[in-house]
Amino acid sequence: MKQLFIFIKKEFKHVFRDQKTLLLLFGLPIAQILLFGFALTNEIKDSRIVVADYAGDGASQQLIERFRQNDSFVLEQSLLGADDIDEVFKQGIVKLAVVFPEQFEKSLIHEGKAQVQLIADATDPNTATTLTNYAQAIMRDFQVSYLGTASNLQIEVVTRNFYNPELRGTTNFVPGVMALVLLLVCVLMTSVSIVREKELGTMEILLVSPFNPLMVILAKAVPYLILSIINLTVILLLSVFLLDMPINGSIPLLFAVSTLLIMTALSLGLLISNSTNSQQEAMLISLMGMLLPTMMFTGFIFPIENMPVPLQVLSNIIPSKWYYIIVKDVMIKGLGFAAIWKETLILFGMTLFLLVVSIRKFKTRLA
Amino acid sequence: MTGEVAISTDKLTKRFGDFVAANEITFDVKKGEIFGFLGANGAGKTTAMRMLCGLSIPSSGQATVAGFDVYRQTEEIKKNIGYMSQKFSLYEDLTVWENIRFFAGIYGVPRSEIAPRAKEKLRQLGLYHQRNQLVASLPLGWKQKLSFSVAVFHQPEIVFLDEPTGGVDPVTRRQFWDLIYEASDQGITIFVTTHYMDEAEYCHRISMMVDGYIKALDTPTALKQNYGAESMDEVFFELARGAQRKGD
Numbered sequence: 001m002k003q004l005f006i007f008i009k010k011e012f013k014h015v016f017r018d019q020k021t022l023l024l025l026f027g028l029p030i031a032q033i034l035l036f037g038f039a040l041t042n043e044i045k046d047s048r049i050v051v052a053d054y055a056g057d058g059a060s061q062q063l064i065e066r067f068r069q070n071d072s073f074v075l076e077q078s079l080l081g082a083d084d085i086d087e088v089f090k091q092g093i094v095k096l097a098v099v100f101p102e103q104f105e106k107s108l109i110h111e112g113k114a115q116v117q118l119i120a121d122a123t124d125p126n127t128a129t130t131l132t133n134y135a136q137a138i139m140r141d142f143q144v145s146y147l148g149t150a151s152n153l154q155i156e157v158v159t160r161n162f163y164n165p166e167l168r169g170t171t172n173f174v175p176g177v178m179a180l181v182l183l184l185v186c187v188l189m190t191s192v193s194i195v196r197e198k199e200l201g202t203m204e205i206l207l208v209s210p211f212n213p214l215m216v217i218l219a220k221a222v223p224y225l226i227l228s229i230i231n232l233t234v235i236l237l238l239s240v241f242l243l244d245m246p247i248n249g250s251i252p253l254l255f256a257v258s259t260l261l262i263m264t265a266l267s268l269g270l271l272i273s274n275s276t277n278s279q280q281e282a283m284l285i286s287l288m289g290m291l292l293p294t295m296m297f298t299g300f301i302f303p304i305e306n307m308p309v310p311l312q313v314l315s316n317i318i319p320s321k322w323y324y325i326i327v328k329d330v331m332i333k334g335l336g337f338a339a340i341w342k343e344t345l346i347l348f349g350m351t352l353f354l355l356v357v358s359i360r361k362f363k364t365r366l367a
Numbered sequence: 368m369t370g371e372v373a374i375s376t377d378k379l380t381k382r383f384g385d386f387v388a389a390n391e392i393t394f395d396v397k398k399g400e401i402f403g404f405l406g407a408n409g410a411g412k413t414t415a416m417r418m419l420c421g422l423s424i425p426s427s428g429q430a431t432v433a434g435f436d437v438y439r440q441t442e443e444i445k446k447n448i449g450y451m452s453q454k455f456s457l458y459e460d461l462t463v464w465e466n467i468r469f470f471a472g473i474y475g476v477p478r479s480e481i482a483p484r485a486k487e488k489l490r491q492l493g494l495y496h497q498r499n500q501l502v503a504s505l506p507l508g509w510k511q512k513l514s515f516s517v518a519v520f521h522q523p524e525i526v527f528l529d530e531p532t533g534g535v536d537p538v539t540r541r542q543f544w545d546l547i548y549e550a551s552d553q554g555i556t557i558f559v560t561t562h563y564m565d566e567a568e569y570c571h572r573i574s575m576m577v578d579g580y581i582k583a584l585d586t587p588t589a590l591k592q593n594y595g596a597e598s599m600d601e602v603f604f605e606l607a608r609g610a611q612r613k614g615d
Contacts, residue, residue: 002472003472003473003475006468006469006472006473007469007472007473010458010461010465010469013460013461013465014458014460014461017460017461018460200454200456200458200459201452201454201455201456202456202457202458204422204450204452204454204456205450205452205456205470206473207422208420208421208422208445208448208450208527209445209450209470209473209474210442210445210446210473210474210475211473
């Protein structure tokens with residue numbers, strides 16, 4: 001036990017003396033959160049739109065005013081003809097046009113319904129969908145305030161975006177980044193730290209010593225477990241205070257499942273390090289072999305439901321996919337353990353499997 | 368030197384598939400002896416040594432190290448030996464002091480004994496003022512001496528040295544051998560492999576391995592007489608000439 005403590009202390013020294021490792025360990029998560037939170041968001045701000053107001057009445061003016069006040073849109077200019085819309089779209093600056101037909105207010109009051117045409121530049125379908133959704137939300141709001149809630153003449157299109165009414169991108173990205181960062185950092189760190197001992201020749205010395213080889217594994221895992229939990233805390237603090245991301249569920253539960261993912265990652269790192277002989281090899285496998293599948297199959301960039309069936313099946317072996325589901329449930333939907341026990345069990349099973357395989361592969365003798 | 372036996376092997380053999388790395392090697396090493404284990408690259412020295420350290424299970428034959436069996440009592444063996452590999456293997460990103468503390472710690476040296484003993488060792492080595500420097504900043508010769516001190520720090524019965532002086536200049540090598548003699552005087556048995564024939568002369572007894580077999584085993588003086596040679600170099604060439612295996 002005392003020996004284990006001595007070993008763990010040594011591992012911490014390795015981490016804190018290597019600035020590159022430190023930078024990777026703590027810089028990467030922060031950079032990722034900021035990058036995904038601010039730069040790579042699919043949320044749209046200040047999108048330029050044009051308005052063609054054939055009505056020119058009170059109702060259309062009020063509605064235009066609402067567009068003008070919304071953060072998502074910048075009202076570019078008012079147009080007249082439909083040809084002009086085609087023209088501005090071709091310039092590529094304007095992504096959405098709102099067209100009010102003649103007698104907009106009249107038909108709204110007398111017939112109880114009116115049409116507004118939304119024309120989107122759908123070269124980027126995601127942007128187009130998002131913009132039309134934003135615009136529809138604005139119009140729905142307007143409808144309610146203009147006609148009053150009592151009005152039942154209105155055929156209302158009920159599209160509600162549960163859990164993310166403002167269609168905010170960060171809600172999706174934060175759990176995704178958590179999964180990505182925890183998995184990659186842990187796998188990379190553990191695999192490299194064990195292989196380094198092999199490469200340096202110190203592993204040989206350790207194996208000749210009376211120190212139990214399994215303790216080497218444990219001693220390697222403990223520091224990264226602790227550092228990863230600190231990392232997780234930093235990510236959560238950043239998301240709450242910088243990205244205004246709510247944590248709706250239980251924080252202890254969130255930490256507990258995150259610890260489970262960290263353990264999965266540590267076991268995977270052990271497996272990689274036990275199967276490789278150089279730091280480069282371990283790094284290559286951890287980064288190249290893990291980064292892309294994790295990005296692809298976690299589900300926070302590309303929805304898994306839209307993938308071909310073989311890929312959907314394949315995605316099941318990616319631990320971060322399950323973690324992502326759990327975090328979304330706990331953090332955003334505020335659900336409890338009852339809702340996530342299945343995913344948790346899968347993660348647990350994966351961890352156990354990886355751990356058993358890697359311990360069996362760990363060579364306590366050299367030949 | 369007493370008559371006690373530190374290491375004893377009987378027809379110890381290690382096969383890797385069809386390849387016999389060590390073939391029925393049989394020898395005894397007495398307590399306190401400096402036993403040189405010589406041979407060309409690929410002759411089987413490292414394999415033999417690894418079997419004795421419990422790093423590799425023999426394919427057949429018998430051996431005891433410090434009185435413990437190499438098949439069943441590897442844990443006991445590990446507690447009673449020290450080991451220094453051909454690769455320099457201390458932690459470069461730890462200081463001299465931290466390396467000693469760490470290795471002494473995992474060998475279970477009581478905490479209260481570590482500091483005074485480490486102080487004394489470092490003074491002897493002339494490394495005391497560098498104790499808080501990172502090992503990476505030391506010259507190779509000093510690193511090797513430090514490695515040796517770490518290997519014998521827990522006062523093992525036997526210390527295995529696998530080509531400990533590779534790449535070190537002759538003066539440092541001589542100093543390194545002074546350390547070996549000192550350890551031997553304290554009763555530690557030294558089992559050392561080497562390429563350098565001048566070092567072979569420093570050993571009490573040497574064995575020559577060729578193609579997995581032990582071809583000769585005696586004191587340096589007796590070997591030179593038997594082969595009518597002026598130096599160990601000639602003895603080595605005489606024996607190694609017929610070798611089938613090329614160095615790796």
